[in-house]
Amino acid sequence: MTAVRFVGGRIVGALVVLLIVSVGTYAVFYLLPADPAQLSCGKPCTPQRLADARAFMGVDVPWWQQYLDFLGGLFAGRTFGSGPAAVHCGAPCFGYSFRLDAPVSTLIADRFAVTFSLATGAAVLWLLLGVGAGVLSAVRRGSAWDRGAMTFAVAGVSAPSYLVGLLGILLFGFTLDMVPVGGYTPFVDSPLDWLWHLVLPWCVLAFLFAAVYARLTRGQMLEVLGEDYIRTARAKGLRERRVVGRHGLRNVLIPVVTVFGLDLGQLLGGAVITERVFSLPGLGSLLLEAVGNVDLPVIVGVTLFSAVLIILANLAVDLLYGVIDPRVTH
Amino acid sequence: MRRRLAVIAVAALSLSACNANSSDGKEDKGGTEKGGTLSILTSASSVTLDPAKSQNLAITTLGLLVRRLTTWDIQPGKTAKVVPDLATDTGTPSDGGRTWTYRLKDNLKFSDGTAITSADIKYGVERSFAPELSGGLSYHKNLLVGNDGYKGPYGGQGLSGIETPDEKTVVFKLKVPYGDWPWLVSMPAFAPVPKAGDAGPQKYGQNPISSGPYQVESYQQGNSLKLKRNPNWDQAGDPVRTAGPDQIVFQLGQDSAVVAQRLIADSGEDRNAFGASFVPPAQLAQIQQNAGAKQRLVTSEPGALAYLALNVTRPGLQDLKVRQAIQYAVDKKAFQVASGGTVGGDIATTLITQGIAGRQQFDLYPADPSGDVAKAKQLIAETGRPAPTLTLLVENGATDVSQAQAIQQGLVRAGFTVNIKTADEEAVTAETTGANADYDLTLASWQPDFPSANGNIQPLFESTEVGNGGYNKSRYVNGEVDALIKQATGETDPARAQGLWAQADKRILQDAPVVPLIYTKNSFLHGSNVQNFFVAGFPAYPNYLKVSLKR
Numbered sequence: 001m002t003a004v005r006f007v008g009g010r011i012v013g014a015l016v017v018l019l020i021v022s023v024g025t026y027a028v029f030y031l032l033p034a035d036p037a038q039l040s041c042g043k044p045c046t047p048q049r050l051a052d053a054r055a056f057m058g059v060d061v062p063w064w065q066q067y068l069d070f071l072g073g074l075f076a077g078r079t080f081g082s083g084p085a086a087v088h089c090g091a092p093c094f095g096y097s098f099r100l101d102a103p104v105s106t107l108i109a110d111r112f113a114v115t116f117s118l119a120t121g122a123a124v125l126w127l128l129l130g131v132g133a134g135v136l137s138a139v140r141r142g143s144a145w146d147r148g149a150m151t152f153a154v155a156g157v158s159a160p161s162y163l164v165g166l167l168g169i170l171l172f173g174f175t176l177d178m179v180p181v182g183g184y185t186p187f188v189d190s191p192l193d194w195l196w197h198l199v200l201p202w203c204v205l206a207f208l209f210a211a212v213y214a215r216l217t218r219g220q221m222l223e224v225l226g227e228d229y230i231r232t233a234r235a236k237g238l239r240e241r242r243v244v245g246r247h248g249l250r251n252v253l254i255p256v257v258t259v260f261g262l263d264l265g266q267l268l269g270g271a272v273i274t275e276r277v278f279s280l281p282g283l284g285s286l287l288l289e290a291v292g293n294v295d296l297p298v299i300v301g302v303t304l305f306s307a308v309l310i311i312l313a314n315l316a317v318d319l320l321y322g323v324i325d326p327r328v329t330h
Numbered sequence: 331m332r333r334r335l336a337v338i339a340v341a342a343l344s345l346s347a348c349n350a351n352s353s354d355g356k357e358d359k360g361g362t363e364k365g366g367t368l369s370i371l372t373s374a375s376s377v378t379l380d381p382a383k384s385q386n387l388a389i390t391t392l393g394l395l396v397r398r399l400t401t402w403d404i405q406p407g408k409t410a411k412v413v414p415d416l417a418t419d420t421g422t423p424s425d426g427g428r429t430w431t432y433r434l435k436d437n438l439k440f441s442d443g444t445a446i447t448s449a450d451i452k453y454g455v456e457r458s459f460a461p462e463l464s465g466g467l468s469y470h471k472n473l474l475v476g477n478d479g480y481k482g483p484y485g486g487q488g489l490s491g492i493e494t495p496d497e498k499t500v501v502f503k504l505k506v507p508y509g510d511w512p513w514l515v516s517m518p519a520f521a522p523v524p525k526a527g528d529a530g531p532q533k534y535g536q537n538p539i540s541s542g543p544y545q546v547e548s549y550q551q552g553n554s555l556k557l558k559r560n561p562n563w564d565q566a567g568d569p570v571r572t573a574g575p576d577q578i579v580f581q582l583g584q585d586s587a588v589v590a591q592r593l594i595a596d597s598g599e600d601r602n603a604f605g606a607s608f609v610p611p612a613q614l615a616q617i618q619q620n621a622g623a624k625q626r627l628v629t630s631e632p633g634a635l636a637y638l639a640l641n642v643t644r645p646g647l648q649d650l651k652v653r654q655a656i657q658y659a660v661d662k663k664a665f666q667v668a669s670g671g672t673v674g675g676d677i678a679t680t681l682i683t684q685g686i687a688g689r690q691q692f693d694l695y696p697a698d699p700s701g702d703v704a705k706a707k708q709l710i711a712e713t714g715r716p717a718p719t720l721t722l723l724v725e726n727g728a729t730d731v732s733q734a735q736a737i738q739q740g741l742v743r744a745g746f747t748v749n750i751k752t753a754d755e756e757a758v759t760a761e762t763t764g765a766n767a768d769y770d771l772t773l774a775s776w777q778p779d780f781p782s783a784n785g786n787i788q789p790l791f792e793s794t795e796v797g798n799g800g801y802n803k804s805r806y807v808n809g810e811v812d813a814l815i816k817q818a819t820g821e822t823d824p825a826r827a828q829g830l831w832a833q834a835d836k837r838i839l840q841d842a843p844v845v846p847l848i849y850t851k852n853s854f855l856h857g858s859n860v861q862n863f864f865v866a867g868f869p870a871y872p873n874y875l876k877v878s879l880k881r
C-alpha cells in the first residue's frame with residue numbers, strides 16, 4: 001500500500017512537472033521574435049500568404065490558445081487545414097512538424113533508437129570504468145594508480161565533449177584508421193556495423209562521464225571504508241575483496257545510482273554535441289535542427305520527451321534505493 | 331536561405347588572409363566518366379524533396395531529380411545562362427510579355443515510365459499555391475492570373491492563369507509583363523508532378539516521381555538520401571545534366587569540421603566525396619599547409635553581395651547627406667579583413683553582382699577601400715548637425731561581431747557613435763524583415779535566387795518588400811525606383827532590360843540606402859577521385875549536375 005501510494009504520488013508529481021515544462025517551453029519560444037510561419041512562408045512572402053501559412057499551422061491565435069490546442073491534441077488528436085489536403089495527427093498528438101512533414105511522435109520514435117543505442121552502451125562502459133576505477137583508487141589510496149586514475153578523471157571532467165569527440169576522431173578515425181569517423185547503421189541491418197559505428201562515441205562519452213563516477217566512488221568508498229562496520233567485518237576475518245565488494249560497495253552505490261539515473265535520463269533525451277560530432281541521427285540532432293529552424297512542435301515534443309525520461313529515470317532510482325538499501329523502504 | 335548560407339560563407343572564410351583560391355573556381359576539365367558512387371557530405375539533416383516546397387538552386391540537389399521547363403547553364407568563368415530543359419526553348423512571349431508559351435520536348439518520361447505532359451506542369455505549379463506546401467520559391471505566385479485567393483488544386487480548383495491547349499503546350503497568363511519569366515520557370519515549382527502520383531501534400535515529398543537522371547532509392551531523414559539512376563531519363567534530350575555517377579549518396583547531418591578533416595585525409599570512399607558546406611576557418615588554414623588538399627580546394631568567383639543596410643526611416647538616417655557620409659566613412663578594407671581577407675571576397679561598389687548579365691561597374695562614392703574620412707566629415711558638416719548615434723543590429727556569431735566592429739570603427743572616425751546590438755540569427759531575420767524595425771544599420775548578404783539583375787535589385791529595394799518577410803531591410807521607398815523596377819521587370823528584350831537594371835542600380839545608390847561592402851567568395855573541398863567540380867560566381871555553389879568520378 002505504501003509502495004502504491006509512493007508510485008501514485010510520483011506519477012502525479014511527474015504530470016505536474018511535465019505540465020510546467022510544456023508551458024515554459026511554449027512561453028519561451030513564443031516570447032522570441034522569430035515567427036515559424038514567416039520562416040516557412042516562401043520567398044518572396046506576401047501578407048496574404050503569411051496569413052494563410054499562420055492559419056494552416058495554427059499559429060494565428062495567442063500562444064496560450066495554441067498551448068491549449070496542443071493539450072487538446074494529446075487526447076483528441078489534431079487536424080491542420082481543411083479539405084482533402086488537411087493533415088491529421090492522431091491522438092496522442094505531440095505536434096506536427098511542417099518542416100519535416102511528419103508527426104512529432106513519429107520523428108521521436110525514428111530517432112530514439114539511435115540515442116538509446118548511444119546512451120545505454122556508453123552508460124554500461126562508464127559505469128564499469130568509473131566505479132571500477134573509483135573503488136581501486138580508494139583501496140589503493142595514494143598509489144601511482146590512484147594518482148593516475150584521478151588525473152585522468154580530472155581531464156575527463158574538464159574536457160569539452162566537442163573537443164574530445166574531434167580528438168577521438170582524429171586519433172582513432174584518421175590517424176590509426178581503427179573505427180569509422182561517423183554515421184549510424186541500425187542494429188537490425190547489421191549488428192556488427194552498428195557496433196563498429198558506436199564504439200568511438202561510446203568511448204568518448206564513457207571518458208567524459210566515467211570521470212565523475214570515479215571521483216564520486218572514490219570519495220564515498222574512502223568514507224565507507226572508515227566506518228565501524230567495515231572494521232567489524234575485517235575483524236571477523238572476512239576477505240578484503242568481500243569487505244570492499246559486499247559491505248563497502250553496496251553503500252557507495254546509493255549516491256552513484258542517484259547520479260546515474262539523472263545522467264542516463266538526460267542522455268536518453270539526446271546527446272546533442274556527441275550526436276552532432278559523430279553524425280548520429282538521434283534525438284539530440286533532431287533537437288538541434290529544430291532549434292535552428294524554429295520548428296516549435298519538435299522542440300516542445302523532444303523537450304517533453306526528455307523530461308519524461310528524466311522523471312522515469314528518477315522514479316527508477318527511487319525504487320532501486322529499496323533494493324540496494326532495504327532500510328529505505330521503511 | 332541564400333542569405334543565411336552567404337553569411338555562413340563569410341564566417342567560414344574568416345580566418346585565413348592568404349590565398350585559398352587554389353582553383354579560381356575552376357577545377358578539372360576532364361570528360362565525364364560514368365559509374366561509381368558519389369558522396370555529398372552536408373551539414374543539413376533533411377532535404378526538401380517536394381518541388382513545391384523547395385528553395386533549391388537549379389544546379390543542386392533537386393536538379394538531379396526533377397527537370398523544369400528551363401534550367402541554368404553554369405560554366406566556370408562564364409555568365410549564367412537560362413537554357414531549355416523540358417521545354418524546347420526558353421519561352422515565347424506575347425501580349426507585351428504578359429503571356430508566355432512553352433512547348434515540351436518529345437519523348438519525355440517520368441521515372442515510372444508515363445509520359446510527361448503539359449497537365450503535369452500545370453498541376454505542379456498549382457500545388458505550389460497550397461498553404462500545406464508553403465515554403466518554396468514563390469516569385470511566380472504574385473504574377474499568375476487567377477492567383478487571388480487560389481489555394482491549390484486539392485479542393486478541385488484549377489488556376490486560370492495556366493492553360494494547356496494540348497498535351498505538349500503550356501501557356502502562362504501573367505497579370506503584368508515579366509521579362510525574366512524564363513528564369514522563373516527554372517524554379518522547382520515548375521517541375522512536372524503527375525496528379526495520379528500525388529498521394530497528398532505530406533506524402534509526395536517522401537519520394538517524388540522523378541523526371542531527371544536520378545530517382546530516390548532511399549531517404550532516412552537525418553541520416554542519408556540515396557539516389558539511383560532513373561532508367562527512363564534520356565541523356566539525348568538533356569544537354570545540361572551529365573549524370574556521371576551511378577549512385578549519389580547524401581550523407582546528412584555531418585559536422586562541417588569533421589567533413590573537412592575527412593576530405594583532407596582523402597582516404598577510402600571519401601576520395602569519391604565532396605563537401606556541400608563551406609570549409610570552416612580552422613580547416614581552411616590547415617589546408618594551406620597541405621599541398622594535396624590545397625589542390626582540391628575550390629574557391630568560388632566573387633558572388634553574393636555583403637552590404638550594410640541603412641534604415642532610411644530612422645530619424646538619424648533620413649538626411650541623404652548623412653547616408654552619403656556613411657558611404658565614405660565605412661572602412662570596406664577592414665570589413666574585408668574581418669571576412670577573411672581577399673579569400674573572403676572582393677571590394678564591392680555596385681548592387682548587381684559579378685557573373686550577372688548586364689552588370690555595369692561603377693563607383694558613385696569613389697574612395698580608398700579604407701574610406702574617405704575627410705569627405706565624410708565634410709558631408710556631416712553640411713547637414714549642420716552632429717553625426718547621429720546609430721544602432722547596428724547583427725547576428726551574434728563571432729565573424730558577424732568582428733564585421734560589425736569593423737563597420738563601427740570606420741564610422742567612429744567620422745564622428746558617428748555606433749552601438750552594436752547582437753541577436754540570434756532568427757531574431758535578426760524576424761526584426762529586419764518584419765514590421766518592428768528597431769535598428770539603424772544592419773549587416774546582410776544577398777545572393778539572388780535566379781541569375782538576373784532583377785534578382786539583385788527587386789527583392790531588396792522595391793517598396794512592396796518592406797516588412798511582412800520582405801528583404802528590403804533599408805525600408806527604402808522611392809516611387810521613381812519602383813517605376814524603374816516595374817519597367818525593367820516588364821521588358822522582354824534582355825539587352826534593354828539589362829540596361830534598365832543597371833540604371834536602377836545607379837539610381838538606388840544615389841539615395842545611398844545601402845553600402846555595398848564585398849562580393850563574397852565560398853570555398854569547398856572535394857576528394858581526389860571527383861572531377862568536373864567547379865564553383866562559378868553565380869551561384870557560388872558547386873554545380874551538382876556536372877560532377878563525375880574518375881574511373
